[in-house]
Structures are given as structure tokens and as C-alpha cells.
Amino acid sequence: MAFDWTYFWAQLFTPSTAFLDGLFLTVFMAVAAQILGSVLGLVIALGKMARSRVLRGLAGVYIWIVRGTPLLVQIVFIYTGLAAANILRFNDITLSGITFPGSVQAGILALALNEAAYMAEIFRSGIGSVDSGQFEAAKALGMPPATMFRHIVMPQALRIILLPIGNQFNIMLKNTTLVSVIGVSEMLLVTETINSATFRTFELYSVLALYFLALTSLWHLFMAWAEHRLARSKTGLVPGQDAGATPKEVAA
């Protein structure tokens, strides 16, 4: 069977409403999970750096489990597993006319919980690479920990971890395909549904791949722009570089 160009172009430029809904769902879930995962990741990073041994231990175990098991398993576990064990059932929620299916909620939650473990390590390394003199200066001025963290440490850490965060979102966009397994009609599942009726697998998956390539490329362009702006900002701080002032080394 030859490649059906007509069908391919039609799917690419005039996709079905179902496919466009899938596209929207893909982006929506990725953004929601990334935001939720980042917030959670920051909390876990703080836990990992806490003075309390219990908090450090809990954060460590969380990261260990999440990074040590497949995301696909986590998704099924959270949606199907918890429901089967009568622990947690995700019900559809309707807010001002818009319905959030339970599977979408579970999908976002699973992606976010997974993302949090990776973000925690990124935040931790970012905070760790802020020069210790910055902490000292903030403390010596009399800043309580929260103020120091918010106004001195985080702004510098975020510049350092801009790139890894960008990479995480790229991965996130692609990982949303995994929630098709619990029946979320994102782009992959929509494509699969169309495929089961038309059997134009090659054409349909080419289109799907191109849509993902477009999404990740747009994101890549945005990141390049953000990085460029930051590098050109008057602070002279470049992402990924040591943010501390670097006066010349002192001779003993």
C-alpha cells in the first residue's frame, strides 16, 4: 500500500475536531502537570534539604520510588489500581459547563507526581549552586529563612535551572501520550481511534509525529528566546553559570 499523500495532507492541515480536542488536551495536561509538578517538586526539594532527618528521609524515599518505577505503571496504578482497591476513585467534575473526566484528573496527577521527583532534584541542584556567600549575606542582614529564600536564593537558582526546566517540559509534552492507556482522548488515542477505522497507520502516525514535533519545536524556540533575553539582561548573569560574584582569588 503506497503512502496516501492526499489523506496525509488532509489530516495534517484539516484535522478532525476530535484530533484538535486531543491536541488541546495534550497541551492542557502537560502545562497543568508541569505547574503542579514544579510546585510539588519545590516542596520535596525543601524536604530533602531540611534539617529534620525524617523529612529528608521521606523526600528521599519519594524520589527513589518515583524515579525507580515506570511512568506508565504509575499512571495505571493511580487511576485503575487505586480504584480497584477502593482507595481513591476519580469522578468526573463539571465546573461551569466544562467537564473534567476522572481519567484526565488522574492523568494530570500521575504526570505531576512523577514530574515532582525530577523537579525536586533540579531545584536542589539549582539551590545548591547558589554561592554560599549569598546565604551568609542575607542572614547577616537579618533575613528570616523564608525571606532569604524568596528574594535572594530562588531568583538566582531559577536562572541556573532554566535550561533543565525547559528540557523537563519537552519530555512532559511527549509523556502525555502515556495517559492514553487510561482512556484519555489526547492526540495519540484520537489517532489510534481514527486508525482503527481507516487503517492508514503510516499516514496518521506521521501526522501525529509532526504535531508533536511542532509542539516541541515551538517550545524550543520559546526557551531559546527566554535564554537569550536572560543572557542579555543587564545583570550579566548567564543561565547555567555560577551566579555568585567572582572576585579574584585571595592569596593566602
Added chain:
Amino acid sequence: MKPPRISDERLIELTGVAKWFGPNKVLDDVDFHVRRGEVVVLIGPSGSGKTTLLRCINHLETVQAGQVRVRDELIGYRMRGSKLVADRERNIAVQRREVGMVFQRFNLFPHLTVLENITIAPTLLRGVPKARAEEDARALLARVGLPDKALSYPVHLSGGQQQRVAIARALAMQPAAMLFDEPTSALDPEMVGEVLGVMRDLAASGMTMVIVTHEMGFARQVADRVVVMAQGRVIEEGAPEQVFSAPRDPKTRALLAAVLH
């Protein structure tokens, strides 16, 4: 004889302070005090505990024995009944506002402008309105000789300029005393003078200061009292003329011989 601007009140007082880093005893039963208005210069060989002593004053380091008091208030600990317990981080933060600190490596906040570096603490911690804080900051910048650097970022300043901004930043909290830890030793030689000049003016204005420095000429000029440390102990103290011209302790003599020649 003490100059008249020095009061009898002991603004900073350390009694019997001991500090270990692991097995190393870095401060060994140190008694140290600074009176209001006094300029104390702390000298001693490398590793003798000068930095550690300064850092104990604003509780950047904990102590294992003895007491640190600023304005008669116990730093870092509270009495619970007759026992000393570690204070909460928030309370320690409040206590630190009374004492300004200037670091060897400046430690300006690189993501903030010079003006923001100076206004951030008074606006966030003392509730000074922004406009007022900026006005004060500009006055401080004029005082340290940098009236036109308000909107620069630290990376674009020379070391000497950064250190003067760091002094202005500490002064913006209106501390009762200022601590300087080798403020000129990270600087190119041609920039040392501008920073010492600012400190000299500050001393003349009556600020209470503790200065760790190897600049002996400067020490001689500004110090009301020189304190010599060796191996975690205060081995000698006195007026600069006495310590520099007629040191009593052989270790002081060795130290002075090493830095002066």
C-alpha cells in the same frame, strides 16, 4: 585613656566562648568585648580564629560554651528556666539586624541593582517605605563615593566599588555595630585605599566597629584597641601604640615581624 566618644556600655560582649569544628578547638575560652563607639581591630595569624570570632557575634556560627551578648541580649540562645536553649531562626534573624557585616568576598546580590541591594533589607525587614529607602540608599551611596552607580548591577563594578556598596548595604539597616572580615584582602592593591577611606570616615562618625585586617598602618590609625589572637585565644590586647610598638607576647612579635616586613 579612651577617647570621649566611647561610652562605657559594652555593646558586644563574649564571655568564655568556646567553639569546636569537629575535633579542632577553634575558639578557646575567649573573652572579648566592644564598647559603644569603639573601634577594635582584631589581628592574628591565619587560622587563629578571627573570622570565627566575628561570625559568632552575629550567630553565623553556633558556640559550644560561653555566651555572646549584643546590647546585653543573649545571641542565638534563650534562657529557659536556668537552661540555655537554642533560639528560633526567626528570632536570631531579628537579632542579626543590630549588627552589620562586611565580607571579604563582598557577597552583593548579583540579580539586584546596587540600589536594590541597599534597599532590600530595610524595606522587607524594617518596613521602610520604598521611596524613603531609596532616598536613604542614595545618601549612603554618596557617602561611600558612588553617587552615580545606583542602577548598575554588581558585575559591572570593580572590587573596590562592590565592597563600598556592601558597606552601604549593611549601613542601610542602621546597625548598632559593624563587623568587617578582611574587607580589603580580595581587592587589587589600587582599590584598597578607597575602601579603607570609607571605613575611616565611618570610624570618625562614631560607629562601633570590629575589624579583622592585615592592613597594619590602617589599624594603627583607626583602632582604639587592638586585640591579638593566636590558636583560638586572645593573647594580647591594648592601645595600638602599645601593641605595635611594644608587643608583650612573643607570638605577637612574630606576627608583626611577619606582616610588617
